[in-house]
Amino acid sequence: MATLKDIGVELGLSPATVSRALNGFPEVNVKTRDKVREVADRLGYRPNRVAQRLVTGRSGMVGMIIKIRADMSADQTFFEMLTGLTAALGAHDVDLVLAVDQDDDPVLPYRKLMERDILDGFILNAPVPDDPRVAYLREKGIPFVMHGQTGPDVPYACYGIDNAAVSQDAVQLLSSLGHKRIALVNGQLRYAYAVDRLGGFQAAMAAEGLPVPAAFAASDAETEMQGYTIGLAMLSGRDGVPPTAIVCASTLIAAGVIRAVKDRGLRVPQDISVMAHDDALPLMDPVGLEPALTVTRAPLRDACVPLAALMVAHIKGAPAEQQVERAALIVRASTGPAPKGGESPWP
Amino acid sequence: MATLKDIGVELGLSPATVSRALNGFPEVNVKTRDKVREVADRLGYRPNRVAQRLVTGRSGMVGMIIKIRADMSADQTFFEMLTGLTAALGAHDVDLVLAVDQDDDPVLPYRKLMERDILDGFILNAPVPDDPRVAYLREKGIPFVMHGQTGPDVPYACYGIDNAAVSQDAVQLLSSLGHKRIALVNGQLRYAYAVDRLGGFQAAMAAEGLPVPAAFAASDAETEMQGYTIGLAMLSGRDGVPPTAIVCASTLIAAGVIRAVKDRGLRVPQDISVMAHDDALPLMDPVGLEPALTVTRAPLRDACVPLAALMVAHIKGAPAEQQVERAALIVRASTGPAPKGGESPWP
DNA sequence: CAAAAAAATTAAAACGATTTGAAAATAGAA
């Protein structure tokens, strides 16, 4: 394997100049730079990463812990992130080391991996309110970037979407269509994103002057089947007059809710409008649903590039930066005007 | 962070001696060794992995590619291996870098990861017959260890169980119990393990002088539901006289098959004996089934330690070694004597 | 054209470990 010295010998240059030339330093002559590049190409030069890491003091590796579920599986979102992150980090010559979290103590796997002395930092996901991992990593001064936020105005590096705005956009859209009874089928409240969505939902409803019956803000839904079950329950009228519009935490849940609406003999969107937040996961296509699903959309995969950039910058000493994007609102066929009094199956 | 030099200064020793002392070289005085160890402990010395790697020429990292399924999930077995391998490799100071395979070309992710110049080798799993990854890695001279084998007498390093023997043990047990119509609900035939199980099954049946109707060697089962469906089909008699014993590829499939047997109004093991191969995955407990399941057993997790050892040895230049273990046979309540002619629901 | 300024290059140190070959300390034998 060719080294900087080999290239230098070939051209009568010192390794220092060769290094500078290849790294695009401004003080190297354009002609020498081109010659160096050419010889490097010809010799198939590839920098020795380990040597680079020794001198820069950085290992070029970041860690990520997979929190596996009780059924020993991880969800689609994890692989989506993993795929995107390995690519995005690779572009910065950074590699991803994974470990599995199977313990009760959420901090332990981070400590264990850090003790191996090979990591520059961590990428965290699925933040929970008052995340203990944040406390630990901040205390130890270990760089990390969070996908999402544990709450508003956090003091650490993170990238995510404004989940309160997700609910707000949904409520405003539906309210503008004349809906007054709007329900939220939320994700698990132990996650910060679901807390934010709920908060945004309640705030937006209040801002629109609409009340929120408790049964209209259901939580803990994750699967199509759960969406179906919760949908049926909401439509049963057991807990009061059913909603005319339902906002779902994911397209998967929305699929279940739509199934429930249809099974009840009702139509989407004529009787009930349904919408959801869409992470753009490969297998859950909101357009493939019948009818095509109105969504707030923020592809999970898109988060990987900025996350990797934030991570790399942070490792190099840049101050922690918070980036909060707003999800796009895409109106399709599953939302429509609220049924008029006379048309509605309910008073 | 303390270095070798720091320890040397403290004791008036050279870094060379300190290095030798900590690495247990014989030519260092016992007293100095103890003193060095003590100071190293006190200073919290931890060797700089990157520096070690630069001088030894090894990166201390091995790669593994996750083959995710069409539904963007990976199965329990993957996480089981991942958990075990990170621990087992960690004991050798080796770390695991993961990447996701989402392409048609099974070799591409290996090439991509190798081009990053940071890996000492790969750990492969889920071998298929004539695995193209094997061809590629052998051609490039990249060290790897396979969990399992692509066939008998392979020329590369591997660790796994004898899958032909798994079927053989099952057939011999059932045959000794008087069963003559024994069926196999196999895994997906694109995997080498399923091919071996089928081969072993047919050979063992032949050795026992028993015929194998085509419908008795079903493939492509992976889930409980598939086990149930195939079980029902086999018991329907549509494809000939049903079996009196069913050998399943996994405990999950066996759970489905047992459910099918019960739904048909039959009893396990009085009417039908059921057994399976057990990878000892955390959530599928064969003893929890009703009745407790007879199995051939080889915990997946147990394979991780020898796999890691093989990998490390191979990287250090040891010749490729093949280790094929035999699964244990554990007889429980789900297998019993074949029903006598008069007792059987079939002729 | 000489002096000063700017540009380009280099030698050498550094990162922190391992390892080779030589030197020092100790032990044993004569």
Add this chain to the structure above:
DNA sequence: TTCTATTTTCAAATCGTTTTAATTTTTTTG
């Protein structure tokens, strides 16, 4: 004691890169 063996230790080289400070070369300026 003296000489030789044997342990034990050390100085220095090495791995391949980056970076600092110094030096050389080129260009600009008065």
